[in-house]
Every structure is written in C-alpha cells, then in structure tokens.
Amino acid sequence: MSELRKRGLQAAVICSEPFLKLGKNQARVFGVPDLPLLLIPHPLGGLSLEQVEGRAQHAIPQVVELIKTSFK
C-alpha cells in the first residue's frame, strides 16, 4: 500500500480500531505517514457473511469520500 501511495496513487488501509495504532506506526515506518486509515468496527474474524457485508457498508462511504478528495 505504501508503494502505491509513493507512486502517487490514492491508496488506503482499512482497519479496525485496535489496529489503528499499529497502522499509523507502520505507515510512518514505510514513509507514508499520511496514508489514510479507514476505520471499521472490530472484529474482522468470526463474522457471519451478513456481518462482513455490514463492515463493507461501513467502509464504502469512506472509500467514496477518499476517491472524491483525490479528484478535487
């Protein structure tokens, strides 16, 4: 993801709240401190398919917003 970002493409990582700190640290380590982290509710494992869709629904508006800002 950091490589894509460095090439100027819009890229983001989707993560759940407990992994936000790790995500921020890693973005800094890989030289893309401004890499967007899109938050979805925890957990990601042990979900029914409907719940997985719910996570996607949570992420979609954030992804759309990210795409919109990249065309501003």
Added chain:
Amino acid sequence: MTDLSTLLKTQGASLEADDDFDAVNALMRERGWSDGLPIVPPTAQRVEQMLAYCDRPWGEPIAKMAPRYGEATPLRLAANAVMAGCRPEYFPVIMLAVEAMCEEPFNLYAVQATTHLCAPLVIVNGPVVKELDINAGHNAFGPGWQANATIGRAIRLALVNIGGAIPGSGDMSTFGAPSKFSYVAAENEAQSPWEPLHVERGLPKEASAITVIGAECPHNVNDHESITAEGILTTIAGTMLDAGANDLYYDAQPLIVMGPEHAKTVADGGLSKAQAKRFLFEHAHLPLGRFSQENIERRFRVTWKERFATAGPEAPVPMVQKPEDLLIAVIGGAGKHSAVINTFGATRAVTRALKTRDGRYAKSVSDFRK
C-alpha cells in the same frame, strides 16, 4: 573501528541520567524501554565491556528489526544486553540470534505484530553451549540459569526497544506469553541418541549454532507407561492433535522436544530421527469432523478445495504437511516427558552458525574478542 566515545556523540546514541540505579530505572520505565522488570543501567563502560566480544563495526547495522525496522547495530544490541544482565561473552550468540530472526523466511514482522502468542525461541547447539553454560537439562526452558535467562531477555529487549514490539501498537498479541520475557534453551547433545539439530540442518557437529523458531510455549507430553518407540510416539502424536493450532493452516514446522528418556526409548526401538518424524506425521491426524462446522465450510472446503471440498467427517486432517517439516530436538533432564511446541505457522525456522568475520566457524566466543 570507530571508538565508543565517538559513536556515543551521534544523535540519540546516548542520554544523561543521574548515576543512580533507581533514577535510571525510572527513566527507562517512563520511556517504555523495559520489559517491566528492573534493568541494569547501560553505562558507557558496561556497553564497552559487552562490545569487547564483537568483531564487527559497532555502529553498522547487522539487521533491521520489524515492525519498526529499527537498525540493530552492535552498539544498540550491546546496550540491551547490558540492560538484560548478560555477561559480555554471551554477546556473539545474541548478535547471531538477532541476525537469524531478521532473515526473510522467519517473517519477524508477523511474529512480532501478530495477535498469536508466539515468541522467537532460540535453540543453541555445539561447543558454545558448554562454554557459556547454557542449560540443556532440568528446567532448560525455565529460570535459574544466567545464560538462558539473560540471552533471551536481551533478545526480547531488542525486539521491544529496536524492533518496536510495544504491546498494543507493534505487538498485537491477544495474550502474549511468559516466553516473551526470555526463550532460550540448549539441546542436550550429550544425552541425545541422534544427530544434533544443527547437524540435521546442514552444519558440521563442531560448529556452534542457533536455531530460531517463532514458537508457542512448550506443551507437555506425559508418558510413564510406554516402553516402546511406537508407544512413546503414539502419545506424542496424540498430544500434537490440536484443532486450534496456527500450524494447521500453513506449511508449519512444529518442534517436538523429546526428553532424553523418551528419546532413548524411541532410538532403542531402532528409529532414526527421520523415521520418528514419519511416524508422527502418519499418526498426527484429526478427523475433519472434530473441527467446527464453520471452520469446515469456510476454511477447509475453501482453502483446500482439492482435499476437502466434499470430504466426510472421517477425512484425516494432518497436523503437519510433510514429515520433514517436523523439527526434533532432545532437551531436558530426567523424567518421562516430552513437549510439543507449536509455532506461529507463517514462519520458517532459521539455523545459523557462529562464524567470525572471515567466515570461519568460531571455536570459542573468544574468537570474537577484539
């Protein structure tokens, strides 16, 4: 070679503190540079004594430690070794273990950051075991031995202070494990009926070597009844059965630690290490029906379509993918016990020999003295 005083002048290489044990420990705790236990203050003098056993440039990284990818220079490693309470002669083993766990196949990033509770386990072989008095006998994985306790602790402190394995931000382990304080044992070569681990992995017997494994804590195998190889191995294979093991999902290399008494029974039955591995591979199977319906439907039938797409509840699920993936080491004292050590799964064991800079197998840690 740059001397220590010059190196310490580089930015961030040193800091001033009151010459007081409690004050230094308070500072370390405040900065998060500790495993929670008191540390030995890493004064310039102590660090220099540690570096006396280093034949590499003190300021040049030997590896980058994930997930922070901090540069592991001898200087930084020596500071952590002092903090851990190491004797200077341990330092070559610490350097070697850190170098080995930073090699690609070990997958240190994942071992450090995963929610799983693994820690790098270091098994030591060869003449260095006797020279440094590394425990291979009773309580080899436990406390009571300076080399085991402090070499492992130095590695942990480096994993935290250089690698950034901070609980909740670089180390996401759901539980952690006591083995994250220190996890070092030597193989009991004198009481092993087989070739030592480092020889099996391609090194000469006279070499000193370490093997790093991204491992769980030992799980005991009690067998006081079996008097045949088949009996002992059947009990070990039964202990390997584990529906919740990470190893199930990868080409993993779980470690079978055989107590010397169990190992003797197996070897007296005429089995080589390779034959013991084959037996364990063939007998450590769980029927598919022992897994939850969700795991069968969402994991087995999808990930291993060829094998399990239509398999019934009796279909065998192997705990390892092939016999040679199993690692066997003989460790421990008297007693009718062995241990199964599962791993993180997405990690390969790395074995490296203690060599001097010119590529020779070190005969002694004093070969590293400047």
